[in-house]
Amino acid sequence: MNNSLRLTVGMLGTAGMALLLMNSPGCRPSTTKTAVTGDAASRVYVAPGTHDEFYNFVSGGFSGQLAVYGLPSGRLLREIPVFSVDPESGYGFSEETKGMLTTSHGFIPWDDSHHPELSQTDGVPDGKWCFINGNNTPRIALVDLGTFRTHSIIEIPNSAGNHSSPFTTGNSEYVVAGTRFSVPMGDDASRDVPIKTYKENFKGNVSFIHPEPETGKMSIAFQIVTPGVNFDLSHAGKGPSEGWFFFSCYNTEQAYSLLEVNASQRDKDFIMAVNWKLAEQLAKEGKGKRVPGKHHSNWWNHHTHSTETTVYEDVLQLDPKDHPGLVYFMPCPKSPHGCDVDPTGKYIVGSGKLAALIPVFSFEKIQAAIAANDLEGDFGGIPVLKYESVLHGEVKKPGLGPLHTEFDGNGNAYTSFFVSSEIVKWNVEKLEVVDRVPTYYSIGHLMVPGGDSKKPWGKYVVAYNKITKDRYLPTGPELTQSAQLYSIDGDKMELLLDFPTTGEPHYAQALPADLVKPREVKFFKIEDNQHPYVAKGEKETRIERNGKEVHVWMTTIRSHFAPDNIEGVKLGDEVYFHVTNLEQDWDVPHGFAIKGAANAELLIMPGETQTLKWIPTKVGVVPFYCTDFCSALHQEMQGYLRVSPANSNVPLSALTVSVDAEL
Amino acid sequence: MNTKKLAGIATLTALMTITACGGGGSESSPSGPPGASGPAPSGDAGVSKAQMITAADITLGDIDQAMVEKGRSIYDVKCQACHSTGANRVVGPGWKGVTERRQPEWIMNMMLNIDVMLETDEVAQAQLEECLVRMPNQGLSKDEGRNVLEFMRTL
Numbered sequence: 001m002n003n004s005l006r007l008t009v010g011m012l013g014t015a016g017m018a019l020l021l022m023n024s025p026g027c028r029p030s031t032t033k034t035a036v037t038g039d040a041a042s043r044v045y046v047a048p049g050t051h052d053e054f055y056n057f058v059s060g061g062f063s064g065q066l067a068v069y070g071l072p073s074g075r076l077l078r079e080i081p082v083f084s085v086d087p088e089s090g091y092g093f094s095e096e097t098k099g100m101l102t103t104s105h106g107f108i109p110w111d112d113s114h115h116p117e118l119s120q121t122d123g124v125p126d127g128k129w130c131f132i133n134g135n136n137t138p139r140i141a142l143v144d145l146g147t148f149r150t151h152s153i154i155e156i157p158n159s160a161g162n163h164s165s166p167f168t169t170g171n172s173e174y175v176v177a178g179t180r181f182s183v184p185m186g187d188d189a190s191r192d193v194p195i196k197t198y199k200e201n202f203k204g205n206v207s208f209i210h211p212e213p214e215t216g217k218m219s220i221a222f223q224i225v226t227p228g229v230n231f232d233l234s235h236a237g238k239g240p241s242e243g244w245f246f247f248s249c250y251n252t253e254q255a256y257s258l259l260e261v262n263a264s265q266r267d268k269d270f271i272m273a274v275n276w277k278l279a280e281q282l283a284k285e286g287k288g289k290r291v292p293g294k295h296h297s298n299w300w301n302h303h304t305h306s307t308e309t310t311v312y313e314d315v316l317q318l319d320p321k322d323h324p325g326l327v328y329f330m331p332c333p334k335s336p337h338g339c340d341v342d343p344t345g346k347y348i349v350g351s352g353k354l355a356a357l358i359p360v361f362s363f364e365k366i367q368a369a370i371a372a373n374d375l376e377g378d379f380g381g382i383p384v385l386k387y388e389s390v391l392h393g394e395v396k397k398p399g400l401g402p403l404h405t406e407f408d409g410n411g412n413a414y415t416s417f418f419v420s421s422e423i424v425k426w427n428v429e430k431l432e433v434v435d436r437v438p439t440y441y442s443i444g445h446l447m448v449p450g451g452d453s454k455k456p457w458g459k460y461v462v463a464y465n466k467i468t469k470d471r472y473l474p475t476g477p478e479l480t481q482s483a484q485l486y487s488i489d490g491d492k493m494e495l496l497l498d499f500p501t502t503g504e505p506h507y508a509q510a511l512p513a514d515l516v517k518p519r520e521v522k523f524f525k526i527e528d529n530q531h532p533y534v535a536k537g538e539k540e541t542r543i544e545r546n547g548k549e550v551h552v553w554m555t556t557i558r559s560h561f562a563p564d565n566i567e568g569v570k571l572g573d574e575v576y577f578h579v580t581n582l583e584q585d586w587d588v589p590h591g592f593a594i595k596g597a598a599n600a601e602l603l604i605m606p607g608e609t610q611t612l613k614w615i616p617t618k619v620g621v622v623p624f625y626c627t628d629f630c631s632a633l634h635q636e637m638q639g640y641l642r643v644s645p646a647n648s649n650v651p652l653s654a655l656t657v658s659v660d661a662e663l
Numbered sequence: 664m665n666t667k668k669l670a671g672i673a674t675l676t677a678l679m680t681i682t683a684c685g686g687g688g689s690e691s692s693p694s695g696p697p698g699a700s701g702p703a704p705s706g707d708a709g710v711s712k713a714q715m716i717t718a719a720d721i722t723l724g725d726i727d728q729a730m731v732e733k734g735r736s737i738y739d740v741k742c743q744a745c746h747s748t749g750a751n752r753v754v755g756p757g758w759k760g761v762t763e764r765r766q767p768e769w770i771m772n773m774m775l776n777i778d779v780m781l782e783t784d785e786v787a788q789a790q791l792e793e794c795l796v797r798m799p800n801q802g803l804s805k806d807e808g809r810n811v812l813e814f815m816r817t818l
Contacts, residue, residue: 083797209704345726365788523802527740534737534742537739537740537741537743538743538744539739539743555744557799558745559754559794560744560754562744582740582744583801584799584802584803585799588799659752
């Protein structure tokens, strides 16, 4: 692809480019075969019954969930419900899980999840947790990699469009959440302001969230308030830059309308450098002030199998204007998107998505410029360092539309180029391009296992693409989303595999499976079940009426419910089925579905109790059954519930009747 | 409490119970060898490795009433859904007189090492043919299994 064609592509925009790619053989290999090496199949083949080498955690984008794939096979292993309800498991529908999705706005059944980030120990993914952000109603979730379940969700106050999140410090002391939209903050009067007063009244902020190491409960340690800009992405320093955090931001024009044009005026926006160790110290010393910011922190209790919610009314904010040395801006060409720190921690890569170069900043030079007060001015009262003083160098003409950068352990960086649809490999020290491969099509994020940590495992880079077009069997107007696996073992990157993904994949993380497998919880011990409505054995099953509420303590085991004959329920009642799965072995969930349920089914793991609320609408006998094939007699796992008129005198009863019980 | 149970029924069991026990006929146990089906990592009880119980591992003395009570409470939570304490089969066989029909180590291995038993033991295999559902691994420790055995001796 020559430069003039690239410019044309840039002007045509994404859709035009995809058409060009499809129609002009000069832009890409004419067939897929020419891009794939002969032994690609064997290099991604994972034989039946054997395991993949890596877990790959991939954001679901507008699905709001977190998908788990094996690499190198690209096989989908799980889709973990996080920010969106999941009728398949009952997440967000069962009485216990509804609380995970409550916020200061009430119950929120959907979100847009963008960036998974694995917890780290000493700057390396440790396999304990995976964080992910909810963009739309700003939240951060913590997924436990023992259960592969959402374990904790915290809402971010004073934030709007939680995009610059949730990146971690080297020992997961904090994960950060930077607001995309700046908004007015404070009390109601301070927030009810004309939009055109953006410059005076709108503020950005970045939150530092502390997950408790033992429990995974999350709370906001502090927010750092900034002038109104859009925060985009971020990464923590490491090694020499440990203790600092870097955030890309755009719209330093402070536009509030038609940002496509109005926020693309300046030659440079900023990367913001935050001394988080200093912020932590200031917070501990009681500096800063508490400002209004109601938010929920929801936590899943593995013993009660229920959500516990803490509601906070305010949040601690630090204003950098009051604390010199806390925050600096570094000019960065044209609307930087990715903000990535190399494994040595010496270099910070900004990806100006409208720039035709990649700037690389030197942490050593940043420190020297700070010491020398080498400033070009200030922005909203925050010092701006001189671009040339903090620059390690620029990668010249690497491609068009740089978005994100990941690293291998050998001094190389891999940058995704959305507009020119390629991955470019370059040497971080020398700033020289060493290889490039096309992606199909319009890559967004990319990921190397451990590629944003201190010790990347390398081996592969995966492209997460924005456009699929002709790559798969067509499925109407809506096509599958896709990822592509490339080998980076050799000098040349090699395309090995396409695989479809759920939702729209944004960022992803991967780590060796051996770091996760030993943590797996196989079932919940029934002895430890502290659910208030648990039935530990069929002896404890029963039915009780409390006014219009009817509670059923029910158990499942292969392959029957107890009770399975229920009478005395009347129109106008609300029935709560508290179902305990008595199984104590791996991979034996039972399902519970009842005709006319307005919510979902329950899928109950061994040793767990979950509750489905059901409101009868008609007189008659209603069936319920197990939905998860559990044994040779699964199809016999069923029951009946009799619904009588509101004024009926049918006594409440719950039975299981054995035909040979009297033998 | 409005729970009703039919008179004389010690156990609540499914109406059409010829069911049995286990990972599902057509699926067999996906957990592979018994070593793979250990307890939740947070816990401490349960079988972590297949260690077959031999006759030498079990000493049967006078009935130990404390053990019987422990065994009975385990039965209530983990066994009663499928086994009656009478002679009737519910999902699996009734337990009345089981210690006279079977060797104690056979009983313990059925509780603790079901996958090995169903692979190697003809009596266990014949029982599966009759019940059609694999006996579940209910995650008992060796001590818990021994207490259940003591409870069985009283039936």
